[in-house]
Amino acid sequence: LERTFSIIKPDATRRNLTGKINAKFEEAGLRIVAQKRIHLTKAQAGEFYKVHAARPFYDELCEFMASAPIVAQVLEGEDAISKNREVMGATNPADAAEGTIRAEFAESVGENSVHGSDAPDTAAEEIAYFFSGLELV
Numbered sequence: 001l002e003r004t005f006s007i008i009k010p011d012a013t014r015r016n017l018t019g020k021i022n023a024k025f026e027e028a029g030l031r032i033v034a035q036k037r038i039h040l041t042k043a044q045a046g047e048f049y050k051v052h053a054a055r056p057f058y059d060e061l062c063e064f065m066a067s068a069p070i071v072a073q074v075l076e077g078e079d080a081i082s083k084n085r086e087v088m089g090a091t092n093p094a095d096a097a098e099g100t101i102r103a104e105f106a107e108s109v110g111e112n113s114v115h116g117s118d119a120p121d122t123a124a125e126e127i128a129y130f131f132s133g134l135e136l137v
């Protein structure tokens with residue numbers, strides 16, 4: 001079984017959508033094996049999204065990710081990385097397939113409700129950034 005890292009973003013926690021989003025993961029066969037609510041500083045958000053540092057939306061993205069608590073999660077399942085990204089839908093909710101989390105809940109291309117790791121190396125890195133070995137069983 002594979003593991004991936006997921007974030008329920010501030011736009012979604014603000015609207016009390018954690019349970020509905022988690023139901024989508026579980027219905028897709030993804031098991032929530034670790035989960036915690038945290039409020040990132042802008043600097044921590046910037047560190048997490050540093051691959052996007054040169055993009056025009058970087059400052060806005062860091063501001064947004066620090067604007068309210070997030071729920072950081074580890075999801076486990078068969079092909080968890082690609083399955084999670086399938087359930088999330090396209091980055092821009094206008095392009096997201098029907099039934100996906102972003103189609104149903106995202107407010108805009110920036111405030112798009114969820115993050116999911118895009119490859120095994122980033123998944124491992126992101127899990128380790130947010131969770132200690134003791135929190136992962």
Ligand code: ATP
Nearest residue numbers: 052057061090091109110111112114115116117118
């Ligand atoms: P994530 O990495 O959060 O799972 P993603 O892989 O679908 O999303 P990326 O291209 O990695 O998308 O962009 C990271 C995040 O930056 C997006 O999820 C979104 O919140 C924000 N973002 C991306 N493109 C834009 C944009 N054009 N304008 C504003 N914000 C954007």
Ligand code: MG
Nearest residue numbers: 115116117118
């Ligand atoms: Mg990405």
